[in-house]
Amino acid sequence: MKALLILFVLMNLDKLLKTGRCTETQDQILSITPKTQEQVDILKNVSTQYETALWQPVSPQYIKEETEVHLYVPANSSEIVKDLLQKHAITHGVLLANANELIEMQTRNGSTDPRSSSTFYERYHSLDDIYHWINRTQQENPNMVKTILIGSSYEKRPLYVLKLSINNRPNKKAMWIDCGIHAREWISPAFCLWFVQNSLSFYKLNQDITRILDNMDVYILPVMNPDGYHYTWTTNRMWRKNRSVSKSSNCIGVDLNRNFDANWCTEGASDEPCTEIYCGAFPESEPESQAVANFLRSHKDSVQFYLSIHSYSQMLLFPYSCTLDEAENHKDLLEMAQEAAQAIRRYYRNTYKYGSGAKTIYLAPGGSDDWAYNLGIKYSFTFELQDRGRYGFLLPPSLISRACNEALIAVKTIALKVIEKT
Ligand code: ARG
Ligand code: ZN
Numbered sequence: 001m002k003a004l005l006i007l008f009v010l011m012n013l014d015k016l017l018k019t020g021r022c023t024e025t026q027d028q029i030l031s032i033t034p035k036t037q038e039q040v041d042i043l044k045n046v047s048t049q050y051e052t053a054l055w056q057p058v059s060p061q062y063i064k065e066e067t068e069v070h071l072y073v074p075a076n077s078s079e080i081v082k083d084l085l086q087k088h089a090i091t092h093g094v095l096l097a098n099a100n101e102l103i104e105m106q107t108r109n110g111s112t113d114p115r116s117s118s119t120f121y122e123r124y125h126s127l128d129d130i131y132h133w134i135n136r137t138q139q140e141n142p143n144m145v146k147t148i149l150i151g152s153s154y155e156k157r158p159l160y161v162l163k164l165s166i167n168n169r170p171n172k173k174a175m176w177i178d179c180g181i182h183a184r185e186w187i188s189p190a191f192c193l194w195f196v197q198n199s200l201s202f203y204k205l206n207q208d209i210t211r212i213l214d215n216m217d218v219y220i221l222p223v224m225n226p227d228g229y230h231y232t233w234t235t236n237r238m239w240r241k242n243r244s245v246s247k248s249s250n251c252i253g254v255d256l257n258r259n260f261d262a263n264w265c266t267e268g269a270s271d272e273p274c275t276e277i278y279c280g281a282f283p284e285s286e287p288e289s290q291a292v293a294n295f296l297r298s299h300k301d302s303v304q305f306y307l308s309i310h311s312y313s314q315m316l317l318f319p320y321s322c323t324l325d326e327a328e329n330h331k332d333l334l335e336m337a338q339e340a341a342q343a344i345r346r347y348y349r350n351t352y353k354y355g356s357g358a359k360t361i362y363l364a365p366g367g368s369d370d371w372a373y374n375l376g377i378k379y380s381f382t383f384e385l386q387d388r389g390r391y392g393f394l395l396p397p398s399l400i401s402r403a404c405n406e407a408l409i410a411v412k413t414i415a416l417k418v419i420e421k422t
Helices: 002-011 013-020 037-049 075-087 099-107 127-140 187-202 207-215 226-234 287-298 330-348 368-375 397-421
Strands: 028-032 053-056 069-073 092-096 145-152 158-164 173-179 216-221 303-311 315-318 353-356 379-385
Touching (some): 028 075, 037 069, 127 145, 127 158, 127 187, 158 187, 158 287, 187 207, 187 216, 187 379, 187 397, 207 216, 207 397, 216 303, 216 397, 303 368, 330 379, 379 397
Parallel strands (some): 173 303, 303 379, 315 353
Antiparallel strands (some): 028 069, 053 069, 145 158
């Protein structure tokens, strides 16, 4: 008995020591709900003045009373941040106490971890791996998959679109899915891979997939922001924007989802390069947004359904985000989103909010969904996948399959509706 106790203490010595210390050894995600305007101002200050990354809301300007803030605090700023919170009587909870461990877990190469039994699609993949996957997928499915180079990123990485196409009947409809506009939202590229895999495996087996592919071509851009994505793997896991260098500032990166020509750079975006919601120098100033816009402009007669995949917060959003006005087919869009959310609830017992972007989250102009909608793609959506903040951007690999299957059923529901209506 004694020996067991000693063994236990020895095995956990590391942990016991850590909790005893006052300085953190791990990055943490704090949950903080400011109660007064003073606390709001302190929080805004903390998130801009110290080395932290705001997870929710996307920008300090949206911090308000009685609304939960998720803040990523690196170990080395932990003490000073917590002191400040305490000094102003701001209480906080710890959402994640072991962010570094989680990050390590997500970047661990599957082949070096024999205990991991998950498949390729239940892991996160580096950019190089994804490029290889694109190549392999096309070579293994020459009749169904083509790759199209639609442009390149600021750092000259290729932007490949996969085209899934079963037959070439005339006047075929099409849908578009892009993933990874925002670099740190890793579940998003994982979904694009999942979707392709699922489509190729279940064509002629699953009724819905078969009906969709028989009626539509599907264009998939697995990583719209490859420079940012690469950067999250090598340097800063919390990076959101692309990596373009600004002429007017030392700060790097444009928010690609503020860079499209839809009430560009009005309220909800910023012309300040150092913010996370920087709109860029002008609409489509960035090679990534320009490549997508050019491709969609030249395919607008066939593409009826536009979808952009983000995380986190579990929402199915549709236009507008750039104005509080209702889209002309608002009722249709609402009905489709509602049906998709119901399907998720029915099959997976999980809740997704739905509605127009501006009314469901915040005004956010210059987004790809609004731009595509104004181009004439009347069924335009942005999905925010799992979770609601438990892990946030650090969703563990073991939750990939659930998150993707939920999104998949929503995509299918809406795609089938689009086929019916067009
Ligand atoms: N979280 C996303 C963002 O901030 C929301 C996108 C909704 N659509 C939009 N056009 N803003 O970009
Ligand atoms: Zn996003």
